[in-house]
Amino acid sequence: MPTTPPRLFARGSWSEASRIAALLRRETVGGMLLIAGALVALVWANTPWAPAYEGLRDTVVGPSALHLDLSLGTWAADGLLAVFFFVAGLELKREFVAGDLRDPRKAALPVAAAVGGMAVPALVYAAINLTSDDGLVGWAIPTATDIAFALAVLAVISTHLPAALRTFLLTLAIVDDLLAITVIAVFYTSSLSFAPLLLALVPLALFGFLVQKRVRHWWLLLPLAFATWVLVHESGVHATVAAVLLAFTVPVLRSRAAGGPEAGPGLAEHFEHRIRPISAGIAVPVFAFFSAGVTLGGLQGLQASLTDSVAVGIVVGLVVGKAVGITGATWLVSRFTRAELDEDLRWPDVVGLSLLGGIGFTVSLLIGELAFGAGSPRDEHVKVGVLTGTLLAAVLAAAVLKPRDRHYRRIAEAEARDDDGDGVPDVYQEPSGSGSDRERSPRETVDERSARRRRTDPDDLP
Structure with missing residues (x-):
């Protein structure tokens, strides 16, 4: 009996597609x-008022007794980006517990693409900087994908990217974030103090205990989260790691014992609903403001920056390395699993999606600061390289994807x-789809049932 070959980028379930669509609109x-x-x-x-910008960025605030007398730029990188990584941690856990990543067959492609999209740019950067004086330390800079920036580019070029490709791009970026925070923790921790790191486990455990009990009082949780952040910061590990650890303690699903006859959503959805607007609307833009301000020094200064092997490695890594890594990993998955691209x-x-993956901004700038030191000459070259590579990747992605927009539409x-008119698009109910891709309308899916419960259960209201 003939079997249908597995499909890459096949359409998922309607509940997952609608959730991803709502999330991506906020990220855009x-x-x-x-x-x-x-x-x-x-x-x-790059105006005569540049000293005012630098003075604002370098203004030191915070209690010195706690070693938190930091510049505003450092507060943005260590503090505000912790909010960003907390949301990323919530989304990552949600994908592995209740999303498509819980199925190893569906997880294989985005995980492989994320690994390829980090390994190849790192190798490209290392090859270019092999003989560079201290340049190799920045090998991880071109490995990051900025999903918010990529979606903004999609909005600007007004392309109707199919739901399967958008879901893949988001999932790839989520796995990318996990790999990035692992790289930061392992390779960019210059000195480690075990005492505060062990002490951080106390507020972390208390935070986890409370959220497992569905306690959501901010006056209890915020001090514990801040204490965890302070102690991790004091240990020498980058403080954003604390945010990911805190996120991993938050339950995605509520147990049947706590929620009645059937499981419902955990606190992860509630926290994400509350904190994502702060991350997308305040934390990341403010970090970008304090990190992207590089004085180019005219054409000569720009030329000097772009001829530095560090900047060259970043640009080639983001534009070529990402495209080759993501496309190559996808091809390898197709080859070894005998899967075919979806017929559409x-x-x-x-390739166009892989070029979008080369838009690396937020985490790339953060790694650049950790590698070379904020405000150093090499860090300035990093900023030029990241901005140039991101711009080139965006232009090339638009050139590849825009001609296909009529088909995407x-x-x-x-x-x-x-x-x-049952609220579920017909394409998600076609018998020709795979069993895992079809919705059983008019029966409620788990996500739809959870949504209905939230409308009627006061305990689930935001």
């Missing part, structure tokens, strides 16, 4: 704010069509 707005913050900083740093897609779509129209 955040990406626009991120670009605005970076542009304001870049323009300000072609390999140029994968037809897919989007098919994915939105609901002739029977």
Whole structure:
């Protein structure tokens, strides 16, 4: 009996697609704010008022007794980005517990693509900086993907990327964030103090105990989270690692014992609903404002920066390394699993998506500061390299994806069509789809049942 070959980028379930679509709309707005913050900083740093920008960025605030007398730029990198990584940790755990990543077959592609999209840029950067004086320390800079920036680019070029590709891009970026925070913790911890690191386990454990009991009082949780952040910061490990650890303690699903006859959503959804707007609307744009302000020094200064092997490695890593790494990993998955691309897609779509993966901004700038020191000459070259590589990747992605927009529009129209008016697009109910991809309408899915419960259960209200 003939079997249907597995499909890469096959359409998922309607509940997952609708959740991802809502999440990406919020990330797109955040990406626009991120670009605005970076542009304001870049323009300000290249005007006669540049000393005012530098003075603001270098203003020191905070209690020295706790070793928290930090500049505003450092507060943005260590403090505000902790909010960003907390949300990323929540989303990562949600994907592995209740999303597509819980299925190893579905997780294989984005995980492989994320690994390839980090390994190849790192190798490209290392090859270019092999003989560079202290340049190798920045090998991880071109490995990051900025999902908010990438979605903002998609909004600017107005392309109707299919739901499967958008879901893949988000999932790849989530796994990318996990790998990035692991790299930061392992390779960019210059000195380690075990006493505060062990002490951090106390407030972390208390925080985890309370959220498992569905305690959501901010006056209990915020002090514990801050104490964990302070102690991890004091240990020498980058403080954003604390945010990911805190996020991993938050339950995604509520146990049947706590929620009645059937499981419902845990606190992860509640926290993400509350904190994501702060991350996308405040934390990341403010970090971009304090990190992207590099004085170019005219054409000569720009040329000097771009001829530095560090900047060259970043640009080539982001533009070429990411495209080769993500596309190559996808091809290898296809080759070894004998899976075929979904019938609506072609390999140029994968290449365009891989180029979008080369838009590395937020985490790339953070790693650059950790590698070379904030405000150092090499850090300034890092900023130029990241901005240039991100811009080139965005332009090339637009050049590949935009001509396919008419085809994408037809897919989007098919994915939105609901002739029977049951609230689930017809394409998600077609018998030709795989069993895991079809919705059993009009029965409620788990996510839809959870949504209904939240409308009626006061304990689940935001």
